Amino acid sequence: MKRAIKFHPLAAGIMLACGASFTYADPALEEVTVTAQKREQSLQEVPVAVTAIGEAALIENGIADMTDIQKLSPNTTLQVSRGTNSTLTAFIRGIGQQDPLWGFEPGVGIYVDDVYVARPQGAVMDVYDVERIEVLRGPQGTLYGKNTIGGAVKYVTKKMTGDNEVRIGAALGSYNQRDLKVAGSMAVSEKVNIGGAIASFQRDGFGENMVNGEDQYNKDTLSGRVSVEINATEDLFIRFAADKTRDESAPKHGHRFGPGYAGEPVLDSIYDTESNLPSENLVETSGMSLTAEWKVSDSVIVKSITASREGYTETVIDFDATNAPLFDVPAFYDDEQFSQEFQLNWQGDNADLVSGVYYYDGTAAGGFDAVLGYLDFSALGLPAGFTQNVSGQVDTNSLSFYAHYNWQFADQWNLNLGGRYTNDEKKAEVYKGNYFGIGSDMFHDQYYADRPAPVFGGALTDYANEKDWGEFSPRVGLDYQVNNDVMLYAAYSAGFKSGGFDMRGDAVEIPETVDGYDPETVDTFELGWKLDLLGNRMRINGALFRSEYTDMQVNQQRLKASGAGFVSAVLNAGESLIQGLELEASLALTDNLSAMATLGLVDAEFVEFINGDGTDIADQLEMQNTPDTTAMVQLNWSTPVAGGELVVVPSASYRADTQIFERPGILDQDAYTLVDLTATYYSPDGSWNLGLQGKNLTDKEYRIAGYDFGAPFQTGFYGNPRTIALTGSYNF
Template sequence: MRIELSMRASCLAIVASMGAISTGVQAQGTATLAPTTTVASDAPVEAAADQGGGGLEDITVTAQRRPEKVQSIPVAVSAFNAQTIRALNLEDAISVSKYVPSMISQHNAGLATANSYFLRGLGNTQSAATFDPPVGTYVDDIYVARQNANNYAFFDTERVEVLRGPQGTLFGRNTTGGAVNIIMRKPSEDFGGKFEVTAGSYDRVTAKASIDVPLSEKILTKLSAFYVTDDGFVKNITTGEHLNGDKSYGVRGDVRLKPTESLTIDLSGEYTKNTGTYFGVRVLPVASSKFRTSTTPVFYEAAMNMRQVSCKGDPVTILLGTQDGLCLNTDNYATSAHINWDTDAGSLEAIVGYRKQNQGYINNYSSSTVNKFAGFVLADKIRNNQHSGELKWSSSAFDDKLKYVAGIFYLKENNELKTATFSGGTTSYVLARTASNGVTYGADIHFDQSVETAAAYAQADWEFLPDLTLTAGARYTYETKRIDFFQSDRFFSPAFTSNPTGAAGYSSAQVEAAGIPLKQEQNRVTPRVALTYKVTPGTIVYASATNGFKSGGWNGTNSVPFQVLPFRPERTWSYETGFKSDLFNRKLRLNGTAYLAVTKDLQVTSGIIVPPSTVISQLARNAGKLRTYGFEFETVFAPTKQFNVFVNGSIGKGKYLSTVLTPGVPLVSQITTDTIPLRVPTFQLATGATYKVPVAALGGNVGLTAAYRHNSSYAVAALNTAFAPREDFVDLNLTYDNDDGEWGAAFGVTNLTKQETITANFISLFPGDPRRFTGRLWFNF
């Protein structure tokens, strides 16, 4: 869900005001904008005071599936605790990415609930179930399989961990690029609650509330909820409506049972609803040197003669009945159980979860086309459900010189998609058609896909010499995928298809007749090895080699059966060396990671001709081999409890080492070794400073934060038809915190200089966020 409190700057500001920035580690009494550092808290003064007027504290993470200090592990991880999330105003999963080195993220074109994460050059922009994301999303250690609803809302979150690079051993599901792990807050032993409300630009209003009600020492409960409304920042100049708004809400209940001192059972259930949209802007028929596009975007305007309606129901029926659309409706349901049994020999955990999603949307991607019937319109109905289970054992031996974790994992997933494409009409919507060998196919595709995965994993850390630790682990994965196609149960004019009844689409038999298998199986072992040396109590150096893979799939949304081509898994080896250090009585944190990643059978969408067709189609396929390398750094200096400075960022390069070319397709429509890889900025930087002082006359602390973020230009289209420009963002935030911690307020501005950027190029150019002003008020009891 997309719940973005429009206070990016205030996020940075509060973060800085809270403490510090650092890679993979978060400062507990200092604010941080760095990926691996966590900004600490709404009470930075007390935390810092305990350390002589300044200093940073560690955050505990589970990046290796057991609690550890983030500064002590050989993993490139950026961790954000609850205080940092609040301080930075991180309201959803996508908002975290701007603080993580080597990470670029946007919403999928036309789908506000779907995040397209790119880490170290690995990511994907498709949300269809037949194409898996290489950056996995986890909620309470439960894998969220579908990218079309991975923008998880932070309405009562304890911690977020972003792991950079392949996580093939412990977070092994499709993580060639990395993983985003969201851990929700558990019920408290004390009665209490909190409420927060914000209001800002584009009539955006958000509200969040949470209350803890312990029923006894052994039964703890918590109820949380959120609500968001936003009119949207894109004006449709044809209809006068505003687009790219948001209306969302959700509720979550948690129960913690503690029948014995050694047994804890956490149960949760939640429901969220999102109707937010994300459309492109209109363009002028003039080439743009700034965006390296053949047209020039007009910020922030669209020109579609289509009005917004509700997407509740069948999107095709709604589109044809109302002749309008521009809508999204997503209902998400989730339940989970986490059972932890601590014994003298170790800890046994059982984690089970169920997630269900119903989604429908009508997207007009032709933002400059006034005639709505002539545009490119998708009307999709999607159903996904998954259930998973994991059993994990962790323990230690030889006076903690040997620590290990092992487990088994199972996932069953079922996906249904009905997608209809309309284009080229004049006075009515015309179903898109493709003719081949005398057969005409109407673009109304229906498929069911099932995925079944089982895995076993183990990893051990052995301190075989004083201060020198060897980490070794591996994961075995078996996976089966099946897909079935059906002719449409929605009927159109027979002129649209070769079927006299007017049924569109095609069947599984037609796909198999084209020689395309409807089943895929994978057997794979993904190992990891690392060496860590503790130079001093506050400094480690490490080196690692990690393997990961991402599942294969099909081009499941194509309008003709012989283009439902399968593609192979994507495989990555990543080699890293780095250091983590806390210096000068923990007032200075320096973290750095150098990496080299080589990915084979990279899954990318590019031009291809599939016989018997003679027309170029843009299909997902294995494009070749990609190499990325770079250096990531996070630094924070907190000399006093009132002042801190942070600097963090990355230097990165990407290069296609080899590609697969298709005869007959022009090079401009193919991935070649000269193509610039997607979303790999050469340089990223986030820096800022916070000054926070107690003001006795006001009975609290007043803080001011100024932050600056920079990205060098990077490709946002696989065939290099569009680039984000050099991006420079300035954020300011003024905060007040009551001494008793009972209430506080903030006023901030994000994107102060009105930086204009684009995030994608799919028929239209999709805009980044504009400048926003936001006020915030919160209460605790």
């Protein structure tokens, strides 16, 4: 393994000792602006459960990528998916999707500057040049559409100020971390600004592949974006933006829980692996958008958002984690999307309206081999080994109309009425075939060229089909502004996740797979409050919710009893009841010291879960990726130092016992707590800052994903170990 740069935690204590003066003034919490309802509002005025993390909080919490924000939002799971470096697994309030296969839809919507990101590949976005991140909990079907059945996460980049500026940021840290970020903007004229940012994120691995010595859990990512903003008139604003990310981090293979197929011993480090597969891996994502906003009058704004995105992935997964092709999965994903949204926003004296039409056209395609090298058909004159190839694509065409009306019918009362109708059309081509030998025609020459050529053994699935659905997602809410500091609300909202076709479906074993599966839906009732107390020194926001989750898309996979291949089925077989509580509290103790805490409690249980044989096994299962308790406590202490300001933020985040999949098993993760500490110094003129960031300071080992196909094919994937980084930025 390459030598790692080490930072001792004692260094954090040295920075803490730089000064310790408290000023007892009249502290107050800052007002937070969000766009959760597609218009700028104060967080305390929005009758939605939403967490907003601004630029300062992102810096002072050491937020490096999208997954780091899960600790700040209750009942939220944002993790790197199994076997990947940049594919996102997202669950909010027990609802999400962890299977990244093309054709499967996410349950939590991801948005970059109001552009929907349809695929989870590349969605573990690094945080740079960001104004804020918003996490909306609960179904957002009216304003954000399908596949926001659990909630939505909004990644909002910075707008240009019109000034000429350059910002440079860097980080050096554990495991030879070397990050560099450069961003800048300039005024071409009084009406035109151009800007851009580029970021490189590099880190050696936390472990290694013991077969070839290559890194495991390393990072090698290059990202960039450019934008042009045109203030054509006082009433017309136009913004063009483009971005691209290239991730060449090594493929991530799992830690084997038990002896391998040939009795290989379990490795000491959870980050080490043994794999016969190469260490090349590629994830590319890119996109463009054109936004135009026209202020027609003092009360009417028309907005257009035109966007396209595409992604490509080449990856390999080693299910057996040994130096043999016993259960290998080489794969590729290829997707593209186009979307067009028109909005009409109206603001009256005692009412407002957000309305629009949204069109989406996308294609998701891919292919993979399930290479089962432990099977031997050489006695029949065939090559040793057995492979099943899966490939195909799904074309999606979606059109929706939505409106959200807010009416202040009395001095302190508001009625919210919203609805969205979506028509979804999908066309699928699905193929699954058998091959005798190691690798199919699709991947043999790339990964197994030294093996005999495969022999085609026949098709199991080979069909094209299409299906369409129409869904209406309503929202009804009532909020009461008790006074300037207290708002109470009650709401009912609905959402749905699109139906589709099982790309792994075996039409021989399960003929009905060609018919596809239908959307799943959720109905949520929520009581919430937004409280500013003690003269704006204390803020307590919270919600009680109850969700009835029906027609759940249940993905069941198993190896065939003969071992010759696998069987997959996606059924609308589940129904669950999810109830819970969320609290977010902040308290300005003094002018220098504040405290923050979050708490998420959720009781999620299956009401019905129909197995492939028609048996209801709901009492044997638990909801996946849904700990019953998530919590965080954090302090924020600032003190003058050398004319500037030092901000110290210690935090501890807790997650209760978690099941990775519905069935209890070896992958389950016991409750754990992560301890972080950051110290950031801001210069007197605010032009530069220097920070020390310590994450997982107790070096806790915790599992975030895994595969369980029965021994010996049981592997786990883990969160980051203890890391320390020195960070800094300078604004010219």
